[in-house]
Amino acid sequence: MKQIEVKIMQQSYLLSCPEDQETRMLSAVERVDAAMTRIRDAGKVRARERIAVLAALNMAFEIADHETAALAAKEQTDALLAAVATAAPAATHTTPTLSEDDEARVRGLLQRLDETLGDDGRLL
Incomplete structure (x- = not known):
């Protein structure tokens, strides 16, 4: 397993990723970051945990x-x-x-x- 460092809403995360799946992982990170940023920028929710839950629900x-x-x-x-x-x-x-x-x-x-x-x- 390869480890990659990514940022979601300006916070760094170290993620494990299969060697041949890095592109897919980075694409998923971009989607999550975009979804969370949209919710944050809407201005109604500020807590990172709540933003993550709302983004996860929207994606589901x-x-x-x-x-x-x-x-x-x-x-x-x-x-x-x-x-x-x-x-x-x-x-x-x-x-x-x-x-x-x-x-x-x-x-x-x-x-x-x-x-x-x-x-x-x-x-x-």
Whole structure:
């Protein structure tokens, strides 16, 4: 394990981090720092502990929203795949074609999945 020193709201922390995960850790630190700084700068909360709890709750809500959107997109994709499977006759060896409406829905689902997964391709 590698140890890295980071700052969150101008306070230093020494964190353990797997060798190949430093970039992800620094990205997480930036997110936490930004979330806490936003809460502090709003001016209503000053205690660092309360700011940390509020930031954690906000981030947990965001994760839950992403998980819900990913689940809904997966369910829609599964429904579309099931519809395509039942629409194509089992005896033929032709490639099934989607209607323009279905193709648009699939493209929309793929876009929603990409947005939900974000840059690193992972929900968490």
